[in-house]
Amino acid sequence: MQEKSRNFLFLFKKEKMSQGFKDLKVYKLAYEAAMKKTLILFVLIINLNNSFPQQVYHHISNSTIYTFLDELSNQQLISLNSAVKPYSRTFIADKLQEVSDQKENLNQRQIKKLEFYLKDFNKELLPDKNFNKRLDLFYYKDSLFTFSINLIGGLQYWTNKNGSVYHRWNGAEAFAYVGKHWGFYASLRDNHENEILSEDHFLNQRMGGNYKAKYDYSEMRGGVTYSWKWGSLGLIKDHFAWGNNHNGSNIFSGRTPSFVTFNLNLKPVKWLDFHYVHGRIISEVIDSTRSYYLVNSYGLNYREVFFHKFLAANFFTITPVKRLNISFGNSIVYSDLGVYPAYLIPIFFYKSVDHTVNSGIDNQNSQMFFDISSRQIKNLHLYAGLFIDEIAIGRMFKPDEHSNFYSAKAGFTLSNYPLQNLSITAEYTRTNPLTYRHYVPTITFESNRFNLGHYLMDNAKEFFFEIESRPIRGLNIHLSYTHAQKGPDYTLPGADRLGLPFMEMVEWENKTLALKARYEAINDGFVFAEFLFRDITGVESYTPEFWYGRTSTVSVGVNFGF
Template identity: 45%
Template sequence: MKKILLLLLVFTSLCATSQIVYESVQRTNIYDFLDELANEKIISINSVVKPYSRAFIAEKLQEANEHKDLLSKRQVEEIEFYMKDYRLEVVYNTKGMKPLNIFPKKDHIASSLDPMAITYRDSLIGFTLRPIFGLEYFINSNEAAFHRWGGVEGFGYIGKNFGAYTSLRDNHENVIMTSTTYFNQRIGATIKGSAKGGGDYSDARGGLMVSWNWGAFGIVKDQAIWGNNYNGSNILSGRTPSFAQIKLELKPAKWFEFNYIHGWLVSDVIDSNRSYWDGDTYRDVMHSKYIAANMFTFIPWQHLNLSFGNSIIYSDIGVQAAYLIPFLFYKSVDHTLNSTNNYAGQNAQMFFDISSRNIKHLHLYFTFFVDEFSISRITNSSEHNFLSYKGGFRLSNWPLKDLSLTTEFTYTLPMTYQHRTSTTTFESNSYNLGHYMRDNSMDIFFALTYKPIRGLRVDLSYAFAKHGNNYVYGVYEPGDQAPILKDITWQESIIGLKGKYEFINNAYVFAGIFISDIQGYDVDGLTAEDYLTLFTPEMYWGNTTTINVGFNIGF
């Protein structure tokens, strides 16, 4: 930690143009709006790595605002609306912040309703404090459930170099909807269960970043989403609980970007050699577990991004200096450190992503995740590599304004994301770091999104997913001959209609209705109910029509 702080101090000597504070990836409206502007070629973004910084979002909103002749009336209103929130990144005072400003005669401190915050800003320091509260209610013929959360978030800047942020959310679910094995996209959590049912969990995020005019470096505890997607990434999905990570971002040229993380994961594997008795209490100590990952993005033409990278999950050797070098091919490093013995080595991956917005209104993308690969398997029809594919497109504002069409397909082969060694699985807190459907699965997603006025979006969607035999790496051998989707153990189809309105910045009301058919099947000695229990909250079993309503201030 002392070395990290020393590096942060060294970087402050560099000339900075903007400070870095990351915007929550759960604030989907602003991410979706930037995506819409990029699809229309009004701005350019690299959407392969998220979250974005607030300064980046403010910059892109200002850039779009310079092309008002290309914007619709709604888009102009969206920009004006969001700039009320992102003004902290642009101006050095609080003049004009309203309504409900209890400091009307002050130029540098203000309270406001839109956004709901207390803000201080001058030429050196900026800080804002905001409440978090939300309530979500679900009901169908099987059960009624709710999710309640509350907390506070704050972020600020010092000078032109430092950005910092923090947040805390306490959550309660009366019916547990989040689990390491569930096939849904709710963000993972370590839940403290209750004898009455349901459970509680908390989520603390934050970070300290130093930035300069072509890069940023720091340490954060946050989500990481890598890979273009509209329905769950198959590289890093961001579904795990947030984890601590060193981050490095470099943008030295218009045609090149680089991202790197080194993260401290949670293994959930007890280290019996380090665990011990303390009086009559036995203290469990977990194995340490880490991830190092990099992503190189080349932009040969504007709006065409070609990205590739690699990662490694490692443990039992402490923080390895070689994995702190951002630009390495980590599989080769692993061979040097641990020979080529699979049982001595770590767990490495590669990935590729192509994103094209060269055709106005249209975003095309393809993602390829490689867990284990051998050339000999390509020519052998009875064997397969451990791979995941994702492809899709979004058509925005054509042929009809304010309407977008999204199509996405994901296909993951058996044993992908799994590993023979429990301390180096592609997981944190036992949640898969990759696609929410994990291995031996297929997922299809369609959506029509309509935005008739500023802040309102209506989504009509259809999702179909299925999971084959639930193979376990090392139990089914050889793993590269496991049949692909031979026997279906679980399947779902969902038709959804949902509306959401952002009435002030970062505050929403929403409602939806979802018609679903989720089934399990008798396969491999387990019953249909066994698979439903493993993969789905009980309230969604079978044919159901679920009504969902709620509101939230912050996330």
């Protein structure tokens, strides 16, 4: 009887396995057919046009060129979708060329700055290298191939009553164009700080870093892109920021360590701009089922493996009338599925997909966001942004039951009015409790534990005011005041998630008055100095020890490259 049972079990398993192999074969054939269709579509897209230049991206930390383009757009000399950064070098070059034909509308400082930037971006505009070019370590160009390489180096030093700290960095960056469509770029930078300044729980806007021993960390960025007349595809590891802002975006801030994304950018008509990313973000949550012990020359070791974690996001920008941009999009952070095909479809509303994929069980982590930007009044940029993590319409206005997890931002910049070479910016940000948070560690709105959204995270508000003077070409002087506050942390186990009050009490506060000066002596070569009066109180773990308390800090520095 026992032998018959074994035979029956074997036959049953064999039958199930046979059926499984058949199902697997059918799935494989369907998958191969889908991949062939995708490949055909890709080939059709990239062959629609064969006459437009390539793209490599200009890093968002090079703020001076971005500020200059904003200024020109505020003057209504160019049209600009400033909700999505970074810009490509080709895009920047085209905008500079557009302004070159309107020099009569520029003041002397702007003309000199335009000519200064063209020393670099004429690489994209002119067919050869016979022009007044910037200083490069090496630059080559012919009809097929363009290549540029430069060194990166910098040092910044701060001192106050708490002591002194410094940050030094060095490396190299390069970009290349091949043929009419392909672009390649890479940047490697090693960093050293004598005190940790960029932890994930610090409430500042320094770029995130993954520290090794002795306060060192490195950052490798770059990518490969294929471009045509009205779009581009790219496999990119870089920082990106979505949402108009002057002191930190509340959608995607771009301050996490860089991560790999597949990018799709489309602009088929003047009034529509579309951006999509799908990326592998870093969970830093140990997956014990895939971690394992091993024995080597060092003895017994345990190799830890992180849970896979992915991000899909899209952003549509519509321009219904000239100089008015209305943007909307959504994103999802997901895990436990591998790369899920539905999230590779760029135009989807991912929350709806999630309801189907995870029907009756815990959902993934989805978000929506909106941005509006108006430059319809000359010299004035008005903007606002809204990030929605969760809102239940039925209980939105019930004080004890609402789950209004959102972040809102509004601001303006007034340029060259009433005084030339002067701009004024004011910005307010409010983020409700539990925005950007999630109770499942593998699908938080984070990468390497750094929040993807606003640097203050949840239950916080900030007022920022700045006057910027640009008296001569290359010199920027900023006088700013920042008042930031953060309330209680409601993420403790067992804490209620409904009806949470905004800023019930202030647990951390930062008041900073800053005077900064920066001079770009050569292209991408800066000297800078700043004085900061800070009064930071409350939870000590939110601030590097060096900056905590009432301090007057002097800082100087120099850098070349980004």
